[in-house]
Amino acid sequence: MAKLKQQSLQKRDAELANAKRQVEILSNGIFANGELPTFAKKIKEINKLPLRPKKLEILQINVGYMCNQVCEHCHVDAGPDRKEIMTWETMELALEVIKNTGAHTLDLTGGAPEMNPHFRRFVEEASKAGIKDFIVRSNLTIIRANKKYHDLPEFFKKHNVHVVSSMPHWTKGKTDKQRGEGVFDMSITALQQLNAIGYGMPDSGLRLDLVYNPNGAYLPGDQASMEKEFKHALMEDFGIQFHNLFAITNLPIARFLDYLIASENYEDYMYQLVEAYNPAAVENVMCTNTISISWDGYLFDCDFNQMLKLPVASKVKHLKDYNEDLLNDRNIVISQHCYGCTAGAGSSCQGTVTE
Amino acid sequence: MASNNYYDPADLRKFGEITEWSEELGTKFFDYYGKVFEEGALTAREKALIALAVAHTEQCPYCIDAYTKDTLQRGVTKEQMMEAIHVGAAIKSGATLVHGTMMMNKVNKLEM
Ligand code: SF4
Ligand code: SF4
Numbered sequence: 001m002a003k004l005k006q007q008s009l010q011k012r013d014a015e016l017a018n019a020k021r022q023v024e025i026l027s028n029g030i031f032a033n034g035e036l037p038t039f040a041k042k043i044k045e046i047n048k049l050p051l052r053p054k055k056l057e058i059l060q061i062n063v064g065y066m067c068n069q070v071c072e073h074c075h076v077d078a079g080p081d082r083k084e085i086m087t088w089e090t091m092e093l094a095l096e097v098i099k100n101t102g103a104h105t106l107d108l109t110g111g112a113p114e115m116n117p118h119f120r121r122f123v124e125e126a127s128k129a130g131i132k133d134f135i136v137r138s139n140l141t142i143i144r145a146n147k148k149y150h151d152l153p154e155f156f157k158k159h160n161v162h163v164v165s166s167m168p169h170w171t172k173g174k175t176d177k178q179r180g181e182g183v184f185d186m187s188i189t190a191l192q193q194l195n196a197i198g199y200g201m202p203d204s205g206l207r208l209d210l211v212y213n214p215n216g217a218y219l220p221g222d223q224a225s226m227e228k229e230f231k232h233a234l235m236e237d238f239g240i241q242f243h244n245l246f247a248i249t250n251l252p253i254a255r256f257l258d259y260l261i262a263s264e265n266y267e268d269y270m271y272q273l274v275e276a277y278n279p280a281a282v283e284n285v286m287c288t289n290t291i292s293i294s295w296d297g298y299l300f301d302c303d304f305n306q307m308l309k310l311p312v313a314s315k316v317k318h319l320k321d322y323n324e325d326l327l328n329d330r331n332i333v334i335s336q337h338c339y340g341c342t343a344g345a346g347s348s349c350q351g352t353v354t355e
Numbered sequence: 356m357a358s359n360n361y362y363d364p365a366d367l368r369k370f371g372e373i374t375e376w377s378e379e380l381g382t383k384f385f386d387y388y389g390k391v392f393e394e395g396a397l398t399a400r401e402k403a404l405i406a407l408a409v410a411h412t413e414q415c416p417y418c419i420d421a422y423t424k425d426t427l428q429r430g431v432t433k434e435q436m437m438e439a440i441h442v443g444a445a446i447k448s449g450a451t452l453v454h455g456t457m458m459m460n461k462v463n464k465l466e467m
Pocket of ligand 2 (some may be wrong): 285286287288301302303304305332333334335337338339341
């Protein structure tokens with residue numbers, strides 16, 4: 001296992017900082033020589049090509065790639081050195097869209113979304129739009145990273161934000177290996193802080209969900225049994241409670257792709273994904289009900305396509321031209337990374353996609 | 356398609372193909388196999404750990420490969436995995452040593 005890097009691929013000027021190169025890798029090799037079928041070929045078998053959106057339900061906004069952590073598996077290639085941050089002008093465009101959207105869920109992500117200097121103002125304004133479910137993806141350690149973030153739990157509570165946090169394992173060893181030294185202890189403190197004000201408690205309306213993703217080149221186990229393990233261990237060891245666990249598959253892009261290649265796991269991992277391909281999951285892949293918005297206001301089928309710089313195949317490409325009906329009438333842009341969304345029970349930002 | 360090794364990791368992926376040369380038995384085997392590993396009186400996780408230990412006592416590289424991955428997927432820690440293997444090793448060595456009583460019986464019978 002490679003050692004934890006302290007810088008993003010971009011900062012290191014690594015080959016895979018280049019999105020084009022990533023798409024190339026995903027299209028070449030075992031997929032070009034026919035050893036494995038392409039995703040397009042696979043979904044054609046079930047008449048799902050071209051892949052089309054259904055009703056829009058979720059607006060996922062990436063407010064910037066800056067993060068206090070540099071997790072080894074990060075598909076955003078986020079880190080303290082990333083300077084892509086959504087400006088207030090772009091946020092104003094986003095707010096206009098939020099006010100008029102038919103989507104019922106707003107999902108803020110990053111990087112660490114809280115590091116955007118306009119984050120609080122944006123949440124305040126957006127929460128007035130009456131969206132049913134307002135999610136912030138918080139990495140937990142940010143709450144402990146600096147004094148100015150210590151009151152985030154109260155801020156979230158005030159705006160009835162649904163907190164979704166990553167927690168790769170219920171043990172310190174596995175967590176710190178994936179996310180960095182000290183991450184486990186800080187996350188535990190943050191979770192206790194959230195519990196203390198009502199987040200994650202059994203009958204509480206303050207939603208606290210955790211995200212689990214595997215700590216290497218293997219797929220996540222069954223979501224329900226992982227949730228049981230997490231709940232048991234976190235309760236037993238730390239008295240911590242939460243609502244649901246989302247088991248998410250690592251998609252072969254950015255730092256995770258870099259890791260797969262460097263550790264000579266790439267081909268095996270792609271085999272695993274293709275072997276675990278579940279046609280039933282195609283129906284509900286995330287891009288069928290989500291639009292992803294980048295820090296600079298461009299529109300994508302999902303956060304993964306955003307990182308691969310594969311924009312929506314639509315006339316509407318940017319917030320300033322936003323038109324939901326027009327946008328929903330498009331073909332989704334796919335490549336081999338999409339196998340990550342259809343493996344096993346399927347995977348999305350809300351966890352598995354099949355019963 | 357002969358490889359130069361008795362064991363080839365790629366062969367694990369071909370396991371399902373054994374059915375092609377004897378469909379009925381192969382299918383019955385995989386049905387049985389799948390059923391065994393389902394959640395039952397034992398959790399699927401407990402079964403995976405047993406399988407990992409047995410994979411080692413059987414010294415089957417394919418099974419070790421498969422159940423190392425499988426237990427990782429189920430969130431098993433490496434400490435738990437190693438302990439499971441020690442259980443297998445203890446039974447293996449215990450099984451060897453306990454036969455020592457046979458040897459002792461025989462010696463006691465033969466010697467004056
Ligand atoms: S995985 Fe999340 S917490 Fe980790 S570096 Fe990426 S954005 Fe930050
Ligand atoms: S990677 Fe994106 S485009 Fe591909 S299936 Fe998943 S959500 Fe859809």
